[in-house]
Amino acid sequence: MVIRELIAGFFVCTGFFFFFTATVGLLRLPDFYSRLHATGKGDTLAVLFSLIGLAVYEGFSLTSVKIVLIAVFMFLAQPTATHAISRAAFRCNVKPLTTPGGPNR
Amino acid sequence: MNTFFLIMGIGMCLLVMLCLFRVIYGPTILNRAAGISAVGTKTLIILLIIGVVHRRVEMFVDISMVYALLNFIGCLVLAKYLERTGEV
Numbered sequence: 001m002v003i004r005e006l007i008a009g010f011f012v013c014t015g016f017f018f019f020f021t022a023t024v025g026l027l028r029l030p031d032f033y034s035r036l037h038a039t040g041k042g043d044t045l046a047v048l049f050s051l052i053g054l055a056v057y058e059g060f061s062l063t064s065v066k067i068v069l070i071a072v073f074m075f076l077a078q079p080t081a082t083h084a085i086s087r088a089a090f091r092c093n094v095k096p097l098t099t100p101g102g103p104n105r
Numbered sequence: 106m107n108t109f110f111l112i113m114g115i116g117m118c119l120l121v122m123l124c125l126f127r128v129i130y131g132p133t134i135l136n137r138a139a140g141i142s143a144v145g146t147k148t149l150i151i152l153l154i155i156g157v158v159h160r161r162v163e164m165f166v167d168i169s170m171v172y173a174l175l176n177f178i179g180c181l182v183l184a185k186y187l188e189r190t191g192e193v
Binding site: 051062 | 106109110113116117120123124126127133135136138139140142143146147149150153154157162163166167169170173174176177180181183184185187188
């Protein structure tokens with residue numbers, strides 16, 4: 001029982017760390033594409049870690065199977081949404097930042 | 106263990122507050138869309154943590170699943186709409 005709680009706590013803490021780095025990237029990076037790069041990958045990994053931790057804490061039941069299903073869905077959906085937003089930005093002629101000190105978009 | 110999950114939930118609420126900065130002050134509407142997507146992802150985990158703290162995960166897991174679906178579809182619809190209008 002204690003070992004299971006330790007594993008769950010480790011996974012949830014790792015997920016929280018990746019959420020923190022994704023948020024810092026969303027706030028501090030200078031360009032729209034770099035912001036999307038930070039949130040797109042960081043949030044996917046953080047959601048996977050947090051959901052696996054919660055499923056381990058719950059034990060083997062129908063609820064944990066549903067949590068794993070949410071994890072699989074997010075693993076497919078989050079990169080798709082990020083790609084859709086970045087493609088919309090590319091077709092709207094949002095230029096990536098190539099020189100330092102350019103316009104903040 | 107209950108206190109640990111409570112602390113994690115409060116920390117994620119603070120991260121949502123930080124993401125709302127990008128939603129409010131974002132230069133273009135695409136930045137706001139990225140911020141909204143990040144907020145929705147964090148809300149999914151917050152809902153599950155609320156369920157664990159109150160020992161009712163079997164109820165909150167369905168709400169969380171529906172929230173994940175709505176977040177994905179909303180993000181996709183917004184991206185398609187902005188792509189078709191052609192303006193930022």
